[in-house]
Amino acid sequence: MSEEWVVSADWLADHLPNGDVVVVDVRDAWEYDGIGHVPGAVNVPFDEFRAERGPDGMMPDPEHWAGLLGDAGVEPGDTLVAYDDTHGVFAARFLVTALYFGHEDVRLLDGDYSAWIRDHKASSEPVDVPPTEYDIDDPREDVFVDADDVLDAIEDPDAVLVDTREPWEFEESHLPGAVNLDWKEVVDDESRGLKPREAIECVLDERGVTPDTHVVLYCNTARRISHTFVVLQWLGFPEVSFYEGSLTDWTERGHPVE
Structure with a gap:
């Protein structure tokens, strides 16, 4: 995947109309609702998938993770593009968690929400997506x-x-x-x-x-x-x-x- 691990705002803007990416906003719900979000983005707040430290680090419970992605309408084969408003550091954790549980196509928006709204439109419209049954795999032993x-x-x-x-x-x-x-x-x-x-x-x-x-x-x-x-x-x-x-x-x- 190399360069496609990180995508520009222009790249994302070009792909949004096609519906071939699922955009995930990991900011708090009040930021997502009150400040606005990338059009069509679903909200999976960082604190929802952050876990207490255990023997395997801070990965969430597998069933909890599957429920979060299912509620967000994510399918295992989707291209995920995540962003936050903190230079991408929280969004990167979402993507690594997805990779850990077997999701293969993950991308980080280069920059963050503040970077996005410099040249692109935002939305305050709620995003209603049908839930899915999201299946996860065993952790990636190669990574x-x-x-x-x-x-x-x-x-x-x-x-x-x-x-x-x-x-x-x-x-x-x-x-x-x-x-x-x-x-x-x-x-x-x-x-x-x-x-x-x-x-x-x-x-x-x-x-x-x-x-x-x-x-x-x-x-x-x-x-x-x-x-x-x-x-x-x-x-x-x-x-x-x-x-x-x-x-x-x-x-x-x-x-x-x-």
């Missing part, structure tokens, strides 16, 4: 890894562990050999979307994060790691793993940190 896989990566000279927390958190403690990448480093404050591809690749290259490495991402906040994951997929990195467990979980298991 989401456990603590044992991370331990193997620490010893792998061809792997690089990327900590997506803030620098002060990283300095306090991190996984052995990890490098730090704050997700905001790849976002342009003015456009509210991603920085140019070349600029992001330069930031990554400075940290030794290149397409010929196996990238293993971890964090203590699910949305931050999710945003970085989507960016790396957009850049075409062939091997990106997502450790859904947090650094807190890692240390509670007695694993080493620096």
Whole structure:
């Protein structure tokens, strides 16, 4: 999918009339209703699918997730395009959750709602969609890894562990050999979307994060790691793993940190 992991507002505007995408707004309901939304977008607020931290990270209960998407009229084969109003970090978590449960075609709107309304119309009309019976699959074992896989990566000279927390958190403690990448480093404050591809690749290259490495991402906040994951997929990195467990979980298991 490479570049199609991230789509522009113009791309979305071109596809909306065809009805070949399902647009998901993950802002709070009062923002969706009161401020407006992308025409035709359904609302699945972030707090509705955010879960308390457990042994498998912060993924929601499978039946709850299936119910949310079914109520939003989503079919397993739909092209999902998600957005928020926070540079895409909450929307990225929605997309990673969908991927975790087997949804294959997921896209992030480059920018956010504020970026959308600069050049495109918004709507305050309610969106009424018929519910579906949304079926989910077992978690993706090719992407989401456990603590044992991370331990193997620490010893792998061809792997690089990327900590997506803030620098002060990283300095306090991190996984052995990890490098730090704050997700905001790849976002342009003015456009509210991603920085140019070349600029992001330069930031990554400075940290030794290149397409010929196996990238293993971890964090203590699910949305931050999710945003970085989507960016790396957009850049075409062939091997990106997502450790859904947090650094807190890692240390509670007695694993080493620096």
